[in-house]
Amino acid sequence: xxxxxxxxxxxxxxxxxxxxxxxxxxxxxxxxxxxxxxxxxxxxxxxxxxxxxxxxxxxxxxxxxxxxxxxxxxxxxxxxxxxxxxxxxxxxxxxxxxxxxxxxxxxxxxxxxxxxxxxxxxxxxxxxxxxxxxxxxx
Amino acid sequence: xxxxxxxxxxxxxxxxxxxxxxxxxxxxxxxxxxxxxxxxxxxxxxxxxxxxxxxxxxxxxxxxxxxxxxxxxxxxxxxxxxxxxxxxxxxxxxxxxxxxxxxxxxxxxxxxxxxxxxxxxxxxxxxxxxxxxxxxxxxxxxxxxxxxxxxxxxxxxxxxxxxxxxxxxxxxxxxxxxxxxxxxxxxxxxxxxxxxxxxxxxxxxxxxxxxxxxxxxxxxxxxxxxxxxxxxxxxxxxxxxxxxxxxxxxxxxxxxxxxxxxxxxxxxxxxxxxxxxxxxxxxxxxxxxxxxxxxxxxxxxxxxxxxxxxxxxxxxxxxxxxxxxxxxxxxxxxxxxxxxxxxxxxxxxxxxxxxxxxxxxxxxxxxxxxxxxxxxxxxxxxxxxxxxxxxxxxxxxxxxxxxxxxxxxxxxxxxx
Numbered sequence: 186x187x188x189x190x191x192x193x194x195x196x197x198x199x200x201x202x203x204x205x206x207x208x209x210x211x212x213x214x215x216x217x218x219x220x221x222x223x224x225x226x227x228x229x230x231x232x233x234x235x236x237x238x239x240x241x242x243x244x245x246x247x248x249x250x251x252x253x254x255x256x257x258x259x260x261x262x263x264x265x266x267x268x269x270x271x272x273x274x275x276x277x278x279x280x281x282x283x284x285x286x287x288x289x290x291x292x293x294x295x296x297x298x299x300x301x302x303x304x305x306x307x308x309x310x311x312x313x314x315x316x317x318x319x320x321x322x323x
Numbered sequence: 324x325x326x327x328x329x330x331x332x333x334x335x336x337x338x339x340x341x342x343x344x345x346x347x348x349x350x351x352x353x354x355x356x357x358x359x360x361x362x363x364x365x366x367x368x369x370x371x372x373x374x375x376x377x378x379x380x381x382x383x384x385x386x387x388x389x390x391x392x393x394x395x396x397x398x399x400x401x402x403x404x405x406x407x408x409x410x411x412x413x414x415x416x417x418x419x420x421x422x423x424x425x426x427x428x429x430x431x432x433x434x435x436x437x438x439x440x441x442x443x444x445x446x447x448x449x450x451x452x453x454x455x456x457x458x459x460x461x462x463x464x465x466x467x468x469x470x471x472x473x474x475x476x477x478x479x480x481x482x483x484x485x486x487x488x489x490x491x492x493x494x495x496x497x498x499x500x501x502x503x504x505x506x507x508x509x510x511x512x513x514x515x516x517x518x519x520x521x522x523x524x525x526x527x528x529x530x531x532x533x534x535x536x537x538x539x540x541x542x543x544x545x546x547x548x549x550x551x552x553x554x555x556x557x558x559x560x561x562x563x564x565x566x567x568x569x570x571x572x573x574x575x576x577x578x579x580x581x582x583x584x585x586x587x588x589x590x591x592x593x594x595x596x597x598x599x600x601x602x603x604x605x606x607x608x609x610x611x612x613x614x615x616x617x618x619x620x621x622x623x624x625x626x627x628x629x630x631x632x633x634x635x636x637x638x639x640x641x642x643x644x645x646x647x648x649x650x651x652x653x654x655x656x657x658x659x660x661x662x663x664x665x666x667x668x669x670x671x672x673x674x675x676x677x678x679x680x681x682x683x684x685x686x687x688x689x690x691x692x693x694x695x696x697x698x699x700x701x702x703x704x705x706x707x708x709x710x711x712x713x714x715x716x717x718x719x720x721x722x723x724x725x726x727x728x729x730x731x732x733x734x735x736x737x738x739x
């Protein structure tokens with residue numbers, strides 16, 4: 186099934202779907218190991234490297250921009266991020282990583298009904314241009 | 324899509340330089356993510372990207388410099404990883420120290436002012452009521468919005484420098500008057516009016532931060548004698564325990580002569596009475612150490628100590644003798660440090676055993692010599708972050724309790 190969404194940052198990526206509650210990358214994600222290190226987070230210890238990260242919204246400190254950019258630099262970032270609400274902090278991290286390292290991490294926003302479909306998917310492929318995006322789920 | 328005017332398009336199309344165009348591309352994406360209708364001018368910026376968080380921090384700043392970046396508005400710098408005036412204080416890995424120093428130097432080369440302080444509102448570059456600015460650093464954001472009535476959204480990594488390079492920000496968040504109205508009202512009980520003002524401000528800020536989430540709050544019942552430094556402490560801890568970006572202290576802050584003004588006349592969604600027990604418990608949560616435990620250091624000045632705070636400290640060091648096992652630290656801005664020297668206060672502080680730390684802060688970098696025992700502080704923000712950052716036990720107390728503990732060599736409480 187192919188779902189239409191809004192592109193926050195362009196790029197393409199695919200991988201297994203990882204659905205997690207809102208995560209603050211700063212203090213919550215270790216870009217060296219690519220795992221969730223926030224002990225209070227439900228998915229503590231889980232790796233997000235190469236997955237299509239699905240979460241309702243971003244959360245927490247603006248320093249998350251740097252942590253996401255570091256993770257993209259080190260190859261430990263999700264291959265794409267699917268949100269139900271736009272998050273400016275993650276957008277800035279992904280944009281900076283593209284400029285500095287030439288690596289893209291597309292971030293897209295889906296309407297609530299389509300977001301719910303992705304939550305129950307196993308794999309997803311995200312393709313985003315400068316305005317529109319599609320999420321193909323299986 | 325965010326609307327662009329001719330000026331925005333010129334910033335974006337490269338005719339004002341490649342660094343400006345890159346910054347504007349970031350701002351357009353950011354503006355679309357926050358749903359802003361258009362951009363506005365800012366008069367000044369404050370950047371916290373000069374604190375080293377990893378290679379991406381330095382790669383970004385170097386990239387902007389290589390593209391020929393120069394800030395377009397007066398831009399102050401937050402603390403860095405190094406005390407450039409006293410580099411010998413740095414005790415971390417040399418590679419980290421030199422990367423941290425380079426990051427600070429690159430920001431100076433971009434045309435930023437070498438303020439290196441988390442309290443830019445204590446410098447000559449303090450904004451005025453109603454000014455539209457782009458500030459990063461959570462305590463500075465809450466101070467500017469609340470205590471001064473200047474208007475800034477919550478800026479941070481990368482986007483703060485982008486705003487400085489263009490002089491433009493998306494019109495959203497706390498730039499918009501309607502978004503500055505309190506939706507939650509907290510009342511402070513009269514029973515706590517006799518508490519030391521610094522400790523009371525921290526108790527209220529900590530609790531309101533925990534309970535209010537992202538909401539703008541109005542706080543009633545605070546004693547009229549609270550100083551600007553007390554409000555600074557309130558906001559700093561509120562932005563640490565929660566996500567406070569603006570509070571109205573009714574009768575004290577400029578946009579809140581009364582509750583109606585703070586809420587814009589709209590019935591608040593929540594009115595919550597804070598009890599003395601709640602406030603005592605909030606203070607308790609800021610300490611991991613118990614009274615009587617040995618103290619290895621006192622950490623003051625988070626946010627950076629103001630001249631007025633030094634004015635309160637000076638009488639307390641008359642006849643004061645620290646216990647030999649206790650180190651004393653105060654973080655402050657380099658400008659304040661110069662003024663201390665001019666007044667002859669610096670020599671007296673050093674004679675009393677104080678180490679003055681400038682350009683940085685004892686909780687973000689490695690400068691403290693001995694942290695095997697408890698570190699005591701009168702900063703709610705320091706107490707909130709230091710156990711995680713430094714792996715230490717902390718005791719929060721008023722300035723008087725900190726000094727009494729430093730003399731005794733163990734945690735001393737004046738209040739039950």
